[in-house]
Amino acid sequence: xxxxxxxxxxxxxxxxDDDGPVLDLLAAATAAARREDAALVPPPALxxxxxxxxxxxxxxxxxxxxxxxxxxARVAVAEAAVLRVVRAAAESAGDVRVGRCRVDxxxxxxxxxxxxxxxAGVPLPGLADxxxxxVAAVAGATLGLPVAxxxxxxxxxx
Amino acid sequence: MRRYQAPLYRLAVRVLDDRQEAExxxxxxxxxxxxxxxxxRDDAAVGGWLYRAATNRSLNRLRDRRTLPDDALEQLxxxxxxxxxxxxxxxxxxxxxxxxxxxxLTPEQRAVWVLRELHERSYAEIAEALGTSPVAVRGRLARAxxxxxxxxxxxx
Numbered sequence: 378x379x380x381x382x383x384x385x386x387x388x389x390x391x392x393x394d395d396d397g398p399v400l401d402l403l404a405a406a407t408a409a410a411r412r413e414d415a416a417l418v419p420p421p422a423l424x425x426x427x428x429x430x431x432x433x434x435x436x437x438x439x440x441x442x443x444x445x446x447x448x449x450a451r452v453a454v455a456e457a458a459v460l461r462v463v464r465a466a467a468e469s470a471g472d473v474r475v476g477r478c479r480v481d482x483x484x485x486x487x488x489x490x491x492x493x494x495x496x497a498g499v500p501l502p503g504l505a506d507x508x509x510x511x512v513a514a515v516a517g518a519t520l521g522l523p524v525a526x527x528x529x530x531x532x533x534x535x
Numbered sequence: 536m537r538r539y540q541a542p543l544y545r546l547a548v549r550v551l552d553d554r555q556e557a558e559x560x561x562x563x564x565x566x567x568x569x570x571x572x573x574x575x576r577d578d579a580a581v582g583g584w585l586y587r588a589a590t591n592r593s594l595n596r597l598r599d600r601r602t603l604p605d606d607a608l609e610q611l612x613x614x615x616x617x618x619x620x621x622x623x624x625x626x627x628x629x630x631x632x633x634x635x636x637x638x639x640l641t642p643e644q645r646a647v648w649v650l651r652e653l654h655e656r657s658y659a660e661i662a663e664a665l666g667t668s669p670v671a672v673r674g675r676l677a678r679a680x681x682x683x684x685x686x687x688x689x690x691x
Contacts, residue, residue: 400684402629402687403633403684405629406632406633407633407653410549410633410653411652413630417548418544419540419558419561420558423544423558423562424536424537424540427540427562427565427569430562430566431566431569431570476580
């Protein structure tokens, strides 16, 4: 963990030619702090409290998407499941990996927004069109809901 | 969750210098993460999100705490070696001197230093956790190292 020459300007003059021991001291203390950290384990009660809090509120996050509200024949799908369907549909377009994903099923139509990482060199407008078409076709058919909007945000290219 | 709880706890303990508060932060982060799990898919995204959340929550607590009287500094034992045999106490005292020196950094500098030197996060990851640029991270890290080296010299 040597300091670069530029950073030595911050040290007092008398340290410039002889800062080896000081840096050794900091490096040794840092190594010791790492070892101390490695021995530091969270109390078991911590994970227990986390699990208690999670179990106290076990419903999956988000609002379930209602596919049919017919009395006696209601069909609702957990948001997490809908997201999985949408992600798989978007990735079936190829050249793309889906990151964040949001769905909204208000008014009986599905509105989707996906953030994607695209393969470098693939023309992005065409890619966005393919993602949109796959989500509309596959997710629409799987869920039986018309897909009213598919917003695509390309957040990275690799 | 099991995999991340220990690193997050260590990070929060170092940044906050208070185990109880660190526990609260980690509990809060893990419960929130659990609820947001479907949004956080791949492993890299989960790790990044958790580090960012834990760093931010720790820094927020420090900001809230700043208005309170700083009793924590009083609790620090005076570790100047004095007449004690230098070699024997050096390793242990060095860690305490480092801990004391870390308290002298700004919370942001301390977070950068801990993330880099103890958690070996990349500049890009640290920048993401703190909502800043890798260049700014590099600057803060250099500053933190220089300040720590200086504080350690004073102790010596």
